[in-house]
Amino acid sequence: MSAADSIRAERPPGAPTPRLTGGRIFAIVAAFFGTVASADAILVASALRTWSGLEEPSPYQASQRYNAELRSARAQGARGWSLASMALRAGRTDAALTVTLRDGGGAPLDGRSLRARLERPTDKRADRTLALTPSAPGTYTGRLAEVASGQWDLVVEVVEAERPAFRRRHRVVLD
Numbered sequence: 583m584s585a586a587d588s589i590r591a592e593r594p595p596g597a598p599t600p601r602l603t604g605g606r607i608f609a610i611v612a613a614f615f616g617t618v619a620s621a622d623a624i625l626v627a628s629a630l631r632t633w634s635g636l637e638e639p640s641p642y643q644a645s646q647r648y649n650a651e652l653r654s655a656r657a658q659g660a661r662g663w664s665l666a667s668m669a670l671r672a673g674r675t676d677a678a679l680t681v682t683l684r685d686g687g688g689a690p691l692d693g694r695s696l697r698a699r700l701e702r703p704t705d706k707r708a709d710r711t712l713a714l715t716p717s718a719p720g721t722y723t724g725r726l727a728e729v730a731s732g733q734w735d736l737v738v739e740v741v742e743a744e745r746p747a748f749r750r751r752h753r754v755v756l757d
Contacts, residue, residue, distance in 0.1 A: 679726070702735075734755075
């Protein structure tokens, strides 16, 4: 008895032999592409719903501010200040920020107005801003509630006459 005979023997007598017809091929192909199209539609809808927009709404206007940014960077460098900042997890969901500001000779700088911003690199809608308060000579602290875990850019600015006179940015990871 051959293998084909044994397969035919397992089928009950009178049962129809399954055939691959044009209708079945169409149904298989339609189901395959329907599944792919559905998955694509879900992914596109999710991407559009979570897109936070452009980093810079007008690149032309940003290019026009370039020379002013260079002057500001030169003025910041001429001050000779140093700024060390740190963000740590405080409790389960809060973030504690500590900033130390010193002049060119290493002496603490008191009486300054500092503000900090935690910026989410992937979603600007999650950015958080906070005014830092003096806690010791040259040291400023603050606390933000309900800060999500992950990577953040910590931007600290020393504000004089309502404008940033000194700015530092660095990446922090909150667990």
